[in-house]
Amino acid sequence: MNKRTSLIRMSVAIFGMLALQASSLARAEDKVTLLSNWYAQAEHGGFYQAVAKGIYKKYGMDVSIKMGGPQVNNMQILVAGQADFSMGYDFTVMKGVEQGLPLVTVGTSFQSDLQGMMTHDDVGSLGGLKNKTILVAGSGQSSWWPWLKSKFAYTDAQTKAYTFNLQPFFADPNIAQQAYPSSELFQADKAGVKSKFFLFANDGYPPYGTTIITLQKTVAQKPELVQRFVQATAEGWKSYLEDPAPGNALIKQDNKNMSDEQLAYALNKLKELKVVTGGDAAKYGIGTMTDERWKKTYDTMVATGLLKADTDYRKAYTTRFVKDMHVMP
Structure with missing residues (x-):
């Protein structure tokens, strides 16, 4: 009975993704701007791979990556409407929600922070x-x-x-x-x-790493676009871990100081630490997030005085776009 239920669920997920791809192909490509959280590097590999391999295009998107850096305020740029998505960090989003910023995390790259x-x-x-x-x-x-x-x-x-x-x-x-x-x-x-x-x-440090952040109005007004972007990014990460060459070529175009040696070293560390494929991702798929983990991050921030206890932390994330993706490692 359990096997039959699993097969039914898998079939529904597959048909859902096929329908998503078909609807993407039927429209003109949506132009999407993604803001990175640092200079281009292997930690951004899944995003660059999704551009290089045409995975975003497969889902009806023309995605351009705008490189961040130490002087770039990602959340300010996102709120100002100068980017559609940003790579981010749980603490930043929770603090933003506390301050009334309309931010929301819709997916993640890493199951743990790399710090x-x-x-x-x-x-x-x-x-x-x-x-x-x-x-x-x-x-x-x-x-x-x-x-x-x-x-x-x-x-x-x-x-x-x-x-x-x-x-x-x-x-x-x-x-x-x-x-x-x-x-x-x-x-x-x-x-x-x-x-x-x-x-x-x-x-026990609970935050996710290199998350996908957008605005709450984007989730409300363009949920299908968000779903396509999160799905394609997860597929980009799976592809990057298998053959990083296409993504690395684009990373080196954006960051002239990035060497093949460091890219290879970083990729080995990502694999060794299993930050993309381990934890909940091993069971539910790349990019997944859970309510339990977000509650732990909230509890940590409150306990250490970094967040007010009355902050509605549930506004900082949604699992609706990752719960049925099942991009398995």
């Missing part, structure tokens, strides 16, 4: 930093640091500002610092400095 801690060889766990100096950037002070400090009873006195220069870490064996596996770890490896990396998510 973590890079340490020297003598550290055995994320909880082993009590006598260490910890380098934290300004953005970390309003996101992961309050969580880490609370979880392991660390203190602000341990911290110094992280300026995205790795020389202090290289020079001082007592320093630990925030890191992304595809960036700081790559630089340390290139410099011949041995290091360890601890992904915050493995110790």
Whole structure:
């Protein structure tokens, strides 16, 4: 009986996607602008792959990717109507909702945030930093640091500002610092400095990573467009993990400083950490999100003083566009 039910559900999902594709082909392509959250890199691979392989076009969209960066305020640009979708972060959207911004997350790339801690060889766990100096950037002070400090009873006195220069870490064996596996770890490896990396998510840090954000009015007025974009992006990620060459070619066009070596290194880390295909994605498909995870993120933000408890966090996301996609790894 369970097998029969599963087959029926699978058939309904397949027919739904075929109908979605057919309706997409019957109309003129919708022009869509996506704003990235940093310079083009492997962490954006699924989006670039969906452009390069014509997956967005298959779903009736002409998608252009506008590259973000350190001086780009993505949420401001999105609210101003200068982009249709943005890559984003759960904390940012929840804080935006608290402030009355009409933002909503409609899907995700990664089942966990890629933020973590890079340490020297003598550290055995994320909880082993009590006598260490910890380098934290300004953005970390309003996101992961309050969580880490609370979880392991660390203190602000341990911290110094992280300026995205790795020389202090290289020079001082007592320093630990925030890191992304595809960036700081790559630089340390290139410099011949041995290091360890601890992904915050493995110790319970709940946010998703590189999410898909749009406006609440877009969801209300153009739900089919949102569905097509989320579906095509999930398929883009699956394709990128299988053969990244098309997407990487476009990434290098946008970011001239991105090398084949770093792209390959980053992709290996994405696969190793299973951020695209692991967790709930292994069961429900790439891009999936759950109410339970969003509640954990809300609870974390409230507990660490980053969000007012009366914020209606349910406005920050919807699972309606990911729950029936089933783009299985």
